[in-house]
Amino acid sequence: MCGITAVLLAGADSGNGSRNGLPLAGSSMSAREWALQASKCLTHRGPDWSGCWPKLGKHDVKVAFGHTRLAIVKPETGAQPIVRFDSDGTEWTVLVVNGEIYNYGELLDTVLKDCKDEIRSDCEVIAMLYELYGDFEKVMNSLDGDFAFCLYDMKRDTVMIGRDRMGVDPLYIGHTAHGSVLFASELKAIHQTCVQVDQVEPGAILTYKYNSAKGLWMESEAKYLPRYPSTKFVDKPCEPWGDKTVEVLTQVRTLFEDSVRKRLMSDVPYGVLLSGGLDSSLVASIATRFAKMRRSDGERPYWPQIHSFSIGLKGSPDLVAAKKVADFIGSIHHEFTFTVQDGIDALPDVIEHIETFDVTTIRASTAMFLLSRMIKAMGVKMVLSGEGADEIFGGYLYFHRAPSAEEFHEETKRKIQLLNHYDVLRANKSPMSWGVEIRVPFLDQFFMSYAMNEWLAPWKMINGVDHTGRKRIEKHLLRAAFDTPDEPYLQDEILWRQKEQFSDGVGYSWIDGLKDLAEKSVTDAEYATRERTYSYLPPVTKEGLLYRRIFEQKFGTEAARRAVFTEPSIACSTAKALEWDQTWKKRTDPSGLAMKEVHVNGR
Secondary structure, three states: OOEEEEEEOOHHHOOEEEEOOEEEEOOOOOHHHHHHHHHHHHOOOOEOEEEEEOOOOOOOOOEEEEEEEOOOOOOOOOOOOEEEEOOOOOEEEEEEEEEEEOOHHHHHHOOOOOOOOOOOOHHHHHHHHHHHHOOHHHHHHHOOEEEEEEEEEOOOOEEEEEEOOOOOOOOEEEEOOOOOEEEEOOHHHOOOOOOEEEEOOOOEEEEEEEEOOOOEEEEEEEEEOOOOOOOOOOOOOOOOOOOOHHHHHHHHHHHHHHHHHHOOOOOOOEEEEOOOOHHHHHHHHHHHHHHOOOOOOOOOOOOOOOEEEEEEOOOOHHHHHHHHHHHHHOOEEEEEEOOHHHHHHHHHHHHHHHOOOOHHHHHHHHHHHHHHHHHHHOOOOEEEOOOOHHHHHOOOHHHHHOOOHHHHHHHHHHHHHOHHHOHHHHHHHHHHOOOOEEEOHHHOHHHHHHHOOHHHHHHHOOOOEOOOOOEOOOOHHHHHHOOOOOOOOOOHHHHOOOOOOHHHHOOHHHHHHHHHHHHHHOOHHHHHOHHHHOOOOOOOOHHHHHHHHHHHHHOOOHHHHOOOOOOOOOOOOOOHHHHHOHHHHHOOOOOHHHOOOOOOOOO
16 A cells, blocks of 8 residues: 555646645645645655655646655555556556555456556556557556555546445545645645545545646546445345354355465565454454465465464453464564553654544554554564454344344445444554555455355354354354364454454553543533534534544645544444343443443443
């Protein structure tokens, strides 16, 4: 992953300049200078190299791209922006990408087999496909990866923007008062310049053309791919945990193993985040099995023994469980501890990097932020993680109260639609603050296409028993798929361990410490006037107000605060799910410990 910026310059903005490294009203400034200045806000995302297009001296262009690189695949040749030429040697397409294209080798062997160019980056296939098809939607449907990109077709004077279906890689769009359109991997690069900033919707396929009469880049087309391809796989629903059980469990297991395998594509040392919970432990176990095999290009792996990383307060549930998993799967394990004060001291930096004031996200991001710094210090630049399983399989403890399979399924869809504002945002921005890339196998489009089928909803319900007579618990379908006693992926005490939200599992006193800090830092008078102070999404707790205050200190613009999304929640539910139990509306707390009646360690 990297950091990208793009400037689509309006004629009325040509008189703008910069201050404090960001474009503002002032002396004349070219599109290139805008893109370059914005890119300098993203050097933490790409500490290995940087680039800008067009070349210095071209002051009349209306488009400019910037790039900061974290080199994971093809580190010797993958610098960006990527400029490609037609058969006459004329510049044709320019591309900047943040992400990885996992099927680039397959594309080169099939639809792109006649291309004679020596590929410089896995991401270059995006431009190659566009030059072949001339159809942006067809390009997007050909890609298997996590990405956000901007492509400029100089012949057609057209700019195209694409983001992967799940929004794994962040991308923001901003509009200036004079009509310029800016894109950036993070909010901090453009919010001071723009009057409005939003996330580019996951799955977006946007096309911009220049209107010379108005002196503006106009969106000429906008299409959106669904979060995952819609494939039924069966003609009619089969009985949950009936005679098709082995077939279903095998499909879940096979598709997920393939998702992990493809995400081991790397030319640099990598590892796994290991909390000791089900999701990260499965990822670590599968990665360990594949790591010793030859890579798809025939080369031996750079790091054939997986390194695993965990963090928590001393004696926390996650640290204990992670060590057991590491011993079982044979990874080289690295355990780090932090104190409540360490986490509190990091809060301003965490909020600045993750660019939100959502309580759950900040709680969980802090430990990940601290761990990522330690991982980078050890020379690792890419890790796999377990985000997404709770949304797909209904793993949060409040799913015990789902009133029906239909509502269970609808809630999983709602959770998935919002992931780019919560766990996916955290998983990307916390590690990337130190130049560490995270890959999330559960959010693979082909795995989700199967696992999110509506007919599987009754299989996910947390009631009754399975085909063996075992009482069903959260994420039972996933657990059962990897319950293979002859060749176990995990020991039973981990495979069937109850869900712990990451912010809880690192140590229950972490959240208590945050609440205590908020009580001491936020006065009753300040809390009483919070709705006047913060008219947009006013905080509902003193802890939330504390985070909002820090956010405003770091950003402080209307564009920045309105780019954030948060809503009331209990145990990480959506606001809609609060309707399942009327008492939840009176005690909203995003911690899993809010479900005391379900959590075995409920306090």
